[in-house]
Amino acid sequence: MQVSLAYFDRIGANVIRSMLSVHGSFMLLVRSLGRVASLLNPEIRKVFYRQLYFTGVESVIKVSIIGALLGIVIITQISNIAGSNPLLIGKILVWTVVRELGPLFAAILIIARSSTAMASELGSMKAGGEIDSLQTMGIDPYEYLIVPRVFGVVLSVVILTFYFQVAAVLGGLVISTSLTGAAMMPLLKGIFSVVGLFEIIIAFVKSLVFGMIIAAFSCYHGLRVKDSITEIPQVTSHAVIQSLTLVIIFDVLITLMSFV
Amino acid sequence: MMEFHGVTDGKSPLMSFGIERGSVAVLKTASGFESDRIFRMMAGLDEPASGSIRIDGEDIFALSAGERLSRFRKIGIVWRDGGIISNLKVWENIALPAAFHGRMGPAEAEPLVRKYYGIMGNTDLDALMAGSPGALPRHEKVLVAIVRTMIMEPELVIYDNVLEGADRSWGTRLGGMLMDFHRTHSGRTSVFVSSSDAEAAHIEADMTIDTRQVA
Numbered sequence: 149m150q151v152s153l154a155y156f157d158r159i160g161a162n163v164i165r166s167m168l169s170v171h172g173s174f175m176l177l178v179r180s181l182g183r184v185a186s187l188l189n190p191e192i193r194k195v196f197y198r199q200l201y202f203t204g205v206e207s208v209i210k211v212s213i214i215g216a217l218l219g220i221v222i223i224t225q226i227s228n229i230a231g232s233n234p235l236l237i238g239k240i241l242v243w244t245v246v247r248e249l250g251p252l253f254a255a256i257l258i259i260a261r262s263s264t265a266m267a268s269e270l271g272s273m274k275a276g277g278e279i280d281s282l283q284t285m286g287i288d289p290y291e292y293l294i295v296p297r298v299f300g301v302v303l304s305v306v307i308l309t310f311y312f313q314v315a316a317v318l319g320g321l322v323i324s325t326s327l328t329g330a331a332m333m334p335l336l337k338g339i340f341s342v343v344g345l346f347e348i349i350i351a352f353v354k355s356l357v358f359g360m361i362i363a364a365f366s367c368y369h370g371l372r373v374k375d376s377i378t379e380i381p382q383v384t385s386h387a388v389i390q391s392l393t394l395v396i397i398f399d400v401l402i403t404l405m406s407f408v
Numbered sequence: 409m410m411e412f413h414g415v416t417d418g419k420s421p422l423m424s425f426g427i428e429r430g431s432v433a434v435l436k437t438a439s440g441f442e443s444d445r446i447f448r449m450m451a452g453l454d455e456p457a458s459g460s461i462r463i464d465g466e467d468i469f470a471l472s473a474g475e476r477l478s479r480f481r482k483i484g485i486v487w488r489d490g491g492i493i494s495n496l497k498v499w500e501n502i503a504l505p506a507a508f509h510g511r512m513g514p515a516e517a518e519p520l521v522r523k524y525y526g527i528m529g530n531t532d533l534d535a536l537m538a539g540s541p542g543a544l545p546r547h548e549k550v551l552v553a554i555v556r557t558m559i560m561e562p563e564l565v566i567y568d569n570v571l572e573g574a575d576r577s578w579g580t581r582l583g584g585m586l587m588d589f590h591r592t593h594s595g596r597t598s599v600f601v602s603s604s605d606a607e608a609a610h611i612e613a614d615m616t617i618d619t620r621q622v623a
Contacts, residue, residue, distance in 0.1 A: 191508040269495065281491030284451045285505040285556075286481035288474075292508070 169368065169390055176371075177364040179290065180298040186291040187299065195292065199300025203262040204307055211257055215312040216319025218249060223320030227328060234330070238338025241320060246347050247406075250313035251354035252399055255362060257312075258305055259391045263366040266297060267387035270370025271380040279371075294371075298363040305359030309351060350406050357402065358395050365391045409564060409597045410450075415459035417445045422459065423619055427599060431614040432590055435601045438620055440569070443488075443603045446619065447568040450599070451485045452476050463564065481509055484557035484565035488572060490549030492541040499537035502556045509560075517559050524555045527585045528578075547574060551582070558589055564597045565590075571600075571607040583610030 186192050222244055223237065230236040270293065273279055282289045317339060325332045369387035373379045409429040416422045420442055427433045437443040448454040449461060452468050460467045463483070468476060485491070492501055499514075502521055506512040525533055528551060541549060550570050557565060567586070571579050590598045602608050608616070 189508065191504065273494065276494060277487070277489075277491065278493050280448075280451075280453050281487060281493065283453065283477065284480055284483075284485035284487075284491065285508070286477050286479075286483075287505065287508050288477055 166390070169365070169386070170394070173361075173364040173368040173390075176294065176368050177298065177360055180295045180364075180367075183291055183295050184299065186288075186295050189291075192292055192296050196296035196300050199297050200304055202265070203258060203301050204304030207257065207261060207304070207308055208311055210261075211254060211308045211312050212315040214253065214257065215250075215315030218253065219245065219316030219318065219320030220323045222249075222316070223324045224327075227324060234334040234338035235341065236338075237324070237335060238340075239342045241317060241339060242342040242347055245316045245320075246313050246343060246351050248399075248403070250316060251309045251351055251358055252395070254309040254312040254355065255305060255358035255395045256392070258301070258308065258359075259362055259388055259395070262301060262304075263362055263387050263391050264384045266301070266363075266366040267370040267384040268380050270367060271373035271383050272377060274371055274373040275375060275377045275380070294367050297367055298360070301363035301366075302356065302359035305362065306352065306355045309355035309358075313351065346406075350402065354399060354402050357398050361394045361398065362391045365394065409464060410599065411462040413460045413462065415449065415456045415461060417449060417454065418457035420445065420619065424459075425617050427597060427615070427617075429597055430595050432587070432598045432612060433600070434608045434611055434613040434616045435599060436605075436608060436616060436618045437601065437603045440603045442619065443569055443601050447488075447566065447601045450566050450601070452480060481505075481560075482563050484560060484562035486550065486553045486557050486565065486567045486570055488550070488569040489546060490541070490553040492549050492552060494540075494542055496541075497537065498539055498541050498544070498552055501541055501552055502537075502559070505556060506559050511561075512559060520559050521555055524558060524585065525551075527588075528581055547578060554582075554586070561593065563593070563595060564599070566599045566601065568601050569603060569607065571602070571610050572604055574607075574610075579607070579610045587612055 187196055219241075222241060226237050226240045230240065273293070279289045279293075282292060321332060321335055321339075324330060324335060366387045369383040369390070372383050409431075410427040412423045412425050414422050414424055423446075435446065437446060445454070449456050455469045461469065463479070466479070468479065471479060493504065496504065499521075503512075503514055503517050506517055507514070521537075522531075522533060525531070530536070541552060544552070554567075554570065570586075571582060574582060586598065590596055600608070600611050600613070602611075
């Protein structure tokens with residue numbers, strides 16, 4: 149009986165820790181969004197541009213290649229099932245890539261690349277006393293370190309999601325027309341007949357929410373480091389797992405809500 | 409300018425003393441650990457277990473976090489390891505607070521930086537400024553922090569064991585530069601927290617406070 153209770157204790161403790169993380173990350177996000185005006189400071193804007201470059205610009209090629217490859221896989225599978233029906237191919241491609249896989253895959257790629265980097269960089273700064281050093285210069289560490297990172301990551305996720313979708317659709321189209329000899333125009337017409345404002349809004353909302361989740365959890369966990377650099381691997385791991393979990397949960401929620 | 413009223417961090421004896429505006433004070437501590445604790449309290453980072461620390465009559469821990477940040481724009485804090493921001497280049501570290509607070513742009517700051525480094529015998533600055541501070545030895549990191557503080561023209565400067573481990577030549581030049589800087593502004597107060605007698609020898613102090621004797 150004692151063994152069972154200890155097991156439930158551990159589960160309970162983990163649940164409480166997770167809920168505290170979600171709460172802490174949410175409060176960090178709200179605090180950051182409320183301080184958008186701090187981006188007017190040129191030094192804070194430099195940090196924002198740096199984050200945008202690292203998370204966004206440096207990932208464009210990778211995201212585009214993976215998008216194109218995914219588009220090839222999807223359109224090959226669709227063509228097997230649906231034959232050469234351009235309208236049906238267009239519909240399925242839009243549903244899978246624009247509404248679902250585009251925002252989700254772009255978020256996963258950014259979690260893999262930027263979430264770990266941000267959490268470990270902030271953790272290292274915390275352990276090295278740099279946060280204290282900023283305070284003694286009269287610089288709010290929150291405004292200087294967190295706000296530009298949050299906005300930089302959110303903007304990067306939105307833009308990279310768009311790149312991913314375009315690359316996936318184009319990649320799929322090129323392969324489909326090359327392998328099957330089908331004409332591109334009917335396929336393009338099929339796609340454009342299905343892509344409407346609703347699909348674009350859903351994709352945009354998802355990428356916005358995913359960007360906020362990734363930024364909030366990465367920054368929150370990075371700042372949790374206390375004194376030792378040995379805590380850094382733990383916090384980066386938590387940042388990645390929790391970002392991924394919340395992204396998937398919100399993906400399901402937004403998808404369900406879009407069909408209501 | 410600065411007053412300690414019955415201050416303790418719970419580990420050290422109670423401290424009560426005052427440092428007048430415009431003076432140079434050396435705070436001699438029993439150990440590096442004590443230096444760190446007292447320095448962190450003076451820098452507004454760790455609240456004392458009891459007592460109050462006042463700057464110009466204001467209890468710095470009675471201020472809100474935002475008010476304390478504003479207050480510390482006019483206070484220079486020089487950490488024993490420099491307090492360098494690791495993801496910025498040396499030049500960016502030096503220019504950060506001045507640029508952030510709109511005090512001075514890079515074009516205005518550059519001649520001052522060259523002047524201070526020139527006093528320390530370093531005139532070949534281009535490679536240094538473009539480099540990462542992580543690879544610099546401790547005394548060079550401290551110099552970055554000192555120059556960063558100087559271009560802000562603070563009214564109060566608190567130095568944490570900045571001359572620790574310096575050889576005679578470096579210590580003499582740096583001590584001289586810090587004293588000259590102190591004198592450029594008649595109301596400037598300079599406080600040196602030091603756990604080493606050798607360090608205190610480079611400073612022309614108006615008053616020396618031994619923390620073991622200030623209950």
